[in-house]
Amino acid sequence: MTGPEWLERVRALVDAELDGRIPSAAAEPRPLYEALRYALLAPGKRFRPALVLAAARWLGRPEPDVLPAALALEFIHTYSLIHDDLPAMDDDDMRRGRPTLHRAMSEDLAILAGDALQPMAFGLLAECRAAPARVLEAIRLVAEAVGPQGLVGGQVRDLRPPTGGVRSGDDLLALHQDKTGALITAAAVLPAVLAGRDDAVAPLRRFGEAVGLAFQITDDILDVAGSQALMGKATGRDERQGKTTFVSVYGVAGAQARARDLLAAAQAEVQGASADALHALAAFVVERDH
Ligand code: FPP
Ligand code: MG
Numbered sequence: 001m002t003g004p005e006w007l008e009r010v011r012a013l014v015d016a017e018l019d020g021r022i023p024s025a026a027a028e029p030r031p032l033y034e035a036l037r038y039a040l041l042a043p044g045k046r047f048r049p050a051l052v053l054a055a056a057r058w059l060g061r062p063e064p065d066v067l068p069a070a071l072a073l074e075f076i077h078t079y080s081l082i083h084d085d086l087p088a089m090d091d092d093d094m095r096r097g098r099p100t101l102h103r104a105m106s107e108d109l110a111i112l113a114g115d116a117l118q119p120m121a122f123g124l125l126a127e128c129r130a131a132p133a134r135v136l137e138a139i140r141l142v143a144e145a146v147g148p149q150g151l152v153g154g155q156v157r158d159l160r161p162p163t164g165g166v167r168s169g170d171d172l173l174a175l176h177q178d179k180t181g182a183l184i185t186a187a188a189v190l191p192a193v194l195a196g197r198d199d200a201v202a203p204l205r206r207f208g209e210a211v212g213l214a215f216q217i218t219d220d221i222l223d224v225a226g227s228q229a230l231m232g233k234a235t236g237r238d239e240r241q242g243k244t245t246f247v248s249v250y251g252v253a254g255a256q257a258r259a260r261d262l263l264a265a266a267q268a269e270v271q272g273a274s275a276d277a278l279h280a281l282a283a284f285v286v287e288r289d290h
Pocket of ligand 2: 084085090
């Protein structure tokens with residue numbers, strides 16, 4: 001199976017599993033389940049769950065052992081997108097090619113659906129098939145990645161530009177390592193933690209860090225050079241808001257060169273035939289058009 005074929009299969013698997021995990025819109029409280037299904041089943045790339053499954057493949061671990069962890073990270077990612085789009089944060093109208101949840105339904109439901117996705121994610125992590133000590137370690141790892149020293153901390157820094165508005169390249173790097181990189185790194189490392197493969201944690205961490213950064217750099221490039229229709233959300237916002245981005249610091253060509261360097265560095269971390277999916281995912285990050 002080629003890399004793109006593997007990715008397509010895994011995306012279909014994750015979509016089906018997500019569908020099965022959220023009770024139908026007839027469940028009570030009905031508006032909440034409708035909101036959860038609207039946000040989670042929208043056409044996302046499923047990059048973070050795919051990364052969990054690709055790392056498990058590299059380690060020779062069965063997919064069912066890590067599938068709950070893969071879904072958990074998509075739950076957390078989806079909550080972060082719902083909340084990021086709220087009027088109090090980015091105030092966006094479109095996400096994944098559809099009106100954002102607060103526009104399609106209401107702001108209170110968007111807040112509460114995001115709130116619900118977080119405990120649901122930790123419940124999923126607790127379902128992973130592994131020794132209890134390993135599962136606890138996985139829960140701790142994700143808690144750290146999405147808390148004040150990770151996703152939430154990065155978001156706060158993004159929303160509070162330094163006085164004068166201009167960020168240094170180093171500050172930008174640190175911000176995105178937390179906001180975008182921490183969850184992606186957790187996705188890469190989780191299968192090694194669950195399998196007790198301590199030897200694989202460091203290379204997967206370095207792989208995740210490089211890919212996470214490349215992901216954000218490509219996001220910044222697509223905001224200036226990408227198609228709004230393909231992206232499924234507004235583009236050109238960074239420039240309109242005067243945000244410091246990898247493009248404003250390095251230019252499009254410079255940012256592209258950095259993303260390519262990170263791709264090569266990531267791929268060098270994981271070798272062997274079973275690293276094919278990890279290599280394909282890393283390449284997708286840099287080559288994607290949405
Ligand atoms: C696009 O993901 C999203 C990012 C590049 C990360 C953005 C980070 C935030 C919005 C953090 C928000 C945090 C809080 C606490 C509110 P993607 O291209 O994989 O999107 P997709 O799943 O729709 O394909
Ligand atoms: Mg946003």
